[in-house]
Amino acid sequence: MNAIVGWGLAVLAVAAGYAAYGWPGVLLALTVVVFWMLLQFSRAMRVMRVASSRPVGSIGNAVMLHTRLQPGMRLLQILPLTQSLGQKVADDPETFVWTDEGGDSVRVELRGGRVSAVALQRAPVPAAEAEPATPPAT
Incomplete structure (x- = not known):
């Protein structure tokens, strides 16, 4: 309100x-x-x-959080979604980052106490997993 x-x-x-x-x-x-x-x-x-009962900046799934965040949300509306405090990385604009166990992270910028920008950063995929296995030539 x-x-x-x-x-x-x-x-x-x-x-x-x-x-x-x-x-x-x-x-x-x-x-x-x-x-x-x-x-x-x-x-x-x-x-x-x-x-406060969970580690700072950790979430279960960064992709799910990214889909639920909307511009205009307040931090008090974000915290129940993340169930942890974000790791503060910048002051102007106020920026927080949450990272999941797979290395994916969500970066949230707040201006005037409301979400102004949200960015999802995927973890780099190792080269061995990035290339599909080719069957041996017969």
Whole structure:
């Protein structure tokens, strides 16, 4: 939700509470707003706790992560997908990298707290595996 819309709804709830019930309505509206903020904080802490329990920058499958990432996502939406904190490689733009066991990696650039670019880098294939085996000539 957009922050401006969220705060606008909070102000509207307080005003509606005052208009309908007076000061008890204001207290009810403020209680609901604080409860909503605590739910958001609890969600963020849960995501960070899960992400901190895994090695930094590691994911199960880089290709699957790459397909699920979309421009405009926030880091708090990316962390449940990766279940780990990304390895920070640059500050401007803020850039994180996640790598899987096969060596494939996903590079995510954030501008203004939102995903602006996503790049998948495949691990180099060894020469022995790259060329198909040719049958012996008879």
